[in-house]
Amino acid sequence: MKSIKKYFRKKSHQIQKRLKTTEYSWQSIYAVTCICVSSYLFFEWLFLVTKPTFFGSDPFIIKLNTLLFWTSFSLLTTTIIMLCFFILQIISGKRIQRVLQFIALGISALIISSLVLLLIDNFTYVVFDFGIVSTHAWRFLYLIVFLFLSAYFFLSLISKANALTIILSYPKIKKWWLPTFFSITLLMCMFTVRFTKIEIPIVNFITATNQSNLPNIIVITADGLDAQHMSAYGYSRDTTPNIQKLLNNSLVAENAFTNAGNTAGSLISIYTGKYPTDTRVLFAPDILKNQNTTEHLLSLLKKVNYSSTQFSYPYYADAYDLNLRSGFDFANGRSMESTQIINFLSKYLDSNQSYFIYQIITRLIDRISHIFYVKDMVNLSLLAEGDAQSYNDQYKFDSAIEILEKSEKPIFIHIHCMETHGPLFYPKAEKYSAHKEKSQQQEYDTDFYDDSILDFDNSVGQFIEALKMNGSYDNTILIIGSDHGQRFTTNKRIPLIIHFPNNEYSGKILNNVQNIDIAPTILDYLEIYKPIWMSGNSLLTLKNSNRPIISFTIGQFNQEGDDIFANNNKPPFYQFGYINVNYCDTYFRLTFEGKQWESGTIEGYTGQCESITDEQAYQLMVDHLKKYGFDVSSLKDQPYFENNN
Numbered sequence: 001m002k003s004i005k006k007y008f009r010k011k012s013h014q015i016q017k018r019l020k021t022t023e024y025s026w027q028s029i030y031a032v033t034c035i036c037v038s039s040y041l042f043f044e045w046l047f048l049v050t051k052p053t054f055f056g057s058d059p060f061i062i063k064l065n066t067l068l069f070w071t072s073f074s075l076l077t078t079t080i081i082m083l084c085f086f087i088l089q090i091i092s093g094k095r096i097q098r099v100l101q102f103i104a105l106g107i108s109a110l111i112i113s114s115l116v117l118l119l120i121d122n123f124t125y126v127v128f129d130f131g132i133v134s135t136h137a138w139r140f141l142y143l144i145v146f147l148f149l150s151a152y153f154f155l156s157l158i159s160k161a162n163a164l165t166i167i168l169s170y171p172k173i174k175k176w177w178l179p180t181f182f183s184i185t186l187l188m189c190m191f192t193v194r195f196t197k198i199e200i201p202i203v204n205f206i207t208a209t210n211q212s213n214l215p216n217i218i219v220i221t222a223d224g225l226d227a228q229h230m231s232a233y234g235y236s237r238d239t240t241p242n243i244q245k246l247l248n249n250s251l252v253a254e255n256a257f258t259n260a261g262n263t264a265g266s267l268i269s270i271y272t273g274k275y276p277t278d279t280r281v282l283f284a285p286d287i288l289k290n291q292n293t294t295e296h297l298l299s300l301l302k303k304v305n306y307s308s309t310q311f312s313y314p315y316y317a318d319a320y321d322l323n324l325r326s327g328f329d330f331a332n333g334r335s336m337e338s339t340q341i342i343n344f345l346s347k348y349l350d351s352n353q354s355y356f357i358y359q360i361i362t363r364l365i366d367r368i369s370h371i372f373y374v375k376d377m378v379n380l381s382l383l384a385e386g387d388a389q390s391y392n393d394q395y396k397f398d399s400a401i402e403i404l405e406k407s408e409k410p411i412f413i414h415i416h417c418m419e420t421h422g423p424l425f426y427p428k429a430e431k432y433s434a435h436k437e438k439s440q441q442q443e444y445d446t447d448f449y450d451d452s453i454l455d456f457d458n459s460v461g462q463f464i465e466a467l468k469m470n471g472s473y474d475n476t477i478l479i480i481g482s483d484h485g486q487r488f489t490t491n492k493r494i495p496l497i498i499h500f501p502n503n504e505y506s507g508k509i510l511n512n513v514q515n516i517d518i519a520p521t522i523l524d525y526l527e528i529y530k531p532i533w534m535s536g537n538s539l540l541t542l543k544n545s546n547r548p549i550i551s552f553t554i555g556q557f558n559q560e561g562d563d564i565f566a567n568n569n570k571p572p573f574y575q576f577g578y579i580n581v582n583y584c585d586t587y588f589r590l591t592f593e594g595k596q597w598e599s600g601t602i603e604g605y606t607g608q609c610e611s612i613t614d615e616q617a618y619q620l621m622v623d624h625l626k627k628y629g630f631d632v633s634s635l636k637d638q639p640y641f642e643n644n645n
Contacts, residue, residue: 024161025169026089027178029104030082032161034181036111037074041067043115044360047122054287054323054355056280057569065192066356072189079182105161109154114364116153117146121367132367133377142371194350200294200326203303204529214304214410215501216476217522218400219270220463221414222456223263223421225482227256227493228604229446229453237432239453242461243480243495249503251539253513254606256496257582258484261553263317266483266515267416271324272296273519273534276552277628282575283554284316287323289351295533297519298327298412304526307409311396312416314378321362323355393417393456397463404472417459420452422486427451429458444487475501477525479518490551490580491587493604498539500525505540510607512582513539514549546609548620549582555593572631579625581617584609588617590639597639614641 045067049055055063085104089097121142125131132142227233232244233254259275260266265282269275272295276282279292298308298319310319310331319331325346329336336343345354370377396415404411419425423443427433431454433447441448460480467473478499485492496513498505498521505525516536523530524538555577569575578591585605589598599614612620618638626632 024165026086028161028164031164032157033078033108034075036108037078038071040111040115041071053285066352068188069192069353070357072185075185076189105157106154108157109150112153113149116149132370133379139371194353195348196290196350198291198294198347201299201531203300206527206529216410216472217412218476219414219479221481221483222417223483224486225420226486227495229450230495237450239450240457242457246497246499249506250497250499251505253496253509256494256513257549258490258494259515259551261484261488261490263483267317269516270518273516273536275535282552293323293325293346296327301412305409306412307407308412309403310414317416393419394459397459401466405470417456419455425449425452427455429454488553490553491582491602512549546584550624551580552576553578579621581620584611586611590621595639597641
């Protein structure tokens with residue numbers, strides 16, 4: 001024990017001596033910081049471009065351009081910060097010179113320590129399927145590692161700064177290196193920046209609407225909810241008694257369908273009123289880009305004084321992660337102010353450049369917050385695999401009521417519930433699954449699924465009662481729907497029930513409707529013109545005619561660490577695995593890989609109409625893809641149509 005104490009005492013004296021006696025200049029500190037910043041950006045960029053990310057199928061030159069821009073921009077920012085330190089030293093005198101130099105080197109040490117922490121996390125997750133997000137009680141071990149790295153690199157950078165001071169003191173180097181380096185950095189920043197002016201959509205009112213009493217708008221969607229399993233839609237089991245009470249005084253779509261069989265694509269379609277082929281968002285890591293980032297319902301509502309909040313889940317359904325800008329004031333516990341810089345950058349920079357910096361900042365903050373016990377990281381792999389034990393939907397409803405009671409503005413709230421997601425379900429109310437063990441259930445067990453729907457219905461019922469208690473129910477548009485059918489299907493009927501203030505527009509709609517109709521319907525009720533970029537139609541003025549409902553789903557997917565992604569992101573169809581057309585009571589599906597064709601009857605369809613032929617449906621698919629810029633040359637020859645009806 002004495003020998004250990006002696007060793008540490010000796011080391012402590014050596015460190016103190018080094019701190020006091022080692023000499024280094026501001027130029028060497030600047031050089032060290034630039035190396036640390038460049039290294040951090042390069043390795044984070046390398047991590048992102050070697051796996052499926054928001055870059056998608058962009059050419060390598062675009063990806064490289066993003067790295068060069070942010071490296072040069074960061075180096076220029078570093079120059080300004082170091083200049084401020086230097087000026088502060090001149091003003092304050094040499095008394096605090098050492099302190100300022102320690103602070104500057106400390107910043108560099110934190111940057112390089114953060115990089116090493118991320119590299120360790122990346123390595124352990126890829127090789128051992130274990131990382132920071134997997135730790136809870138033991139996360140302090142990562143904290144200890146991070147603090148050790150910070151101390152180690154701080155001392156190491158002092159030595160490096162000292163060595164650089166000697167090198168940079170040579171007359172030939174001293175004269176030219178700094179102005180040359182600054183000039184190259186400035187030129188690189190100027191030549192790699194990619195400006196793009198993103199316009200916020202303009203709101204045009206149909207009439208002189210009184211904006212002083214605009215209704216609250218609450219959209220509640222349940223993940224993977226089939227209308228066929230809801231008693232409100234005729235199911236034999238009483239799974240939705242509370243929702244059923246809404247039917248007589250609401251607009252009820254009997255035959256509603258999704259436009260995307262994946263949550264990200266479906267929610268973006270709801271927000272934008274656009275097809276996934278238009279936004280190119282179907283499944284993470286797809287994001288909205290350029291003008292699509294602001295062309296959505298939320299930006300229009302913000303113009304008429306709405307505040308907005310989203311309760312969903314990270315990465316796969318989070319508005320900020322999907323790059324929806326100028327929209328939600330709050331999304332899953334984060335405020336718009338927390339992403340204000342990114343919002344600003346996204347208005348003027350290319351989406352790849354603005355989202356790149358958002359991505360790497362978020363990656364670091366999430367992990368640092370986790371190991372410092374500030375905020376738990378969300379395990380995305382559990383969400384993607386459907387581990388319903390990790391879902392907690394009730395807090396979303398409780399939080400929404402609190403927001404409604406405090407808000408002085410009309411408010412838009414979207415609650416996306418996950419307890420119906422599957423493949424496993426852990427319902428609180430065990431009515432139909434009471435005779436079964438949760439731990440022994442098979443995937444997509446009907447009894448557990450029905451009980452999870454009953455849980456959802458109970459939450460909705462309590463929420464409606466709370467709205468009535470606080471007096472906001474009669475001034476609220478309440479929309480109940482789903483993102484897609486169970487098992488990510490697009491040819492199953494999903495619920496769409498809209499209750500308007502004063503029980504307006506109640507009745508049944510037998511025509512086929514789709515999720516992209518939700519945003520135009522809201523705008524129509526508010527007497528706001530539908531913008532030309534919205535493809536959906538208002539259900540308040542829906543013509544009594546059949547129309548094709550076009551939807552998409554990814555094909556096969558892979559998992560890498562905590563990311564799940566479509567395994568094909570190449571032209572001509574990129575992440576799109578198949579296109580589906582629902583027309584009347586028939587669905588038609590073309591799987592792009594192998595050009596496989598399938599058609600059949602939509603189960604439980606309640607309308608009456610005449611369907612179209614396989615050839616007509618195929619032509620609708622080709623025309624749609626062509627309209628949104630896809631290369632359809634490979635679809636010139638029709639597939640073999642086998643009659644599956």
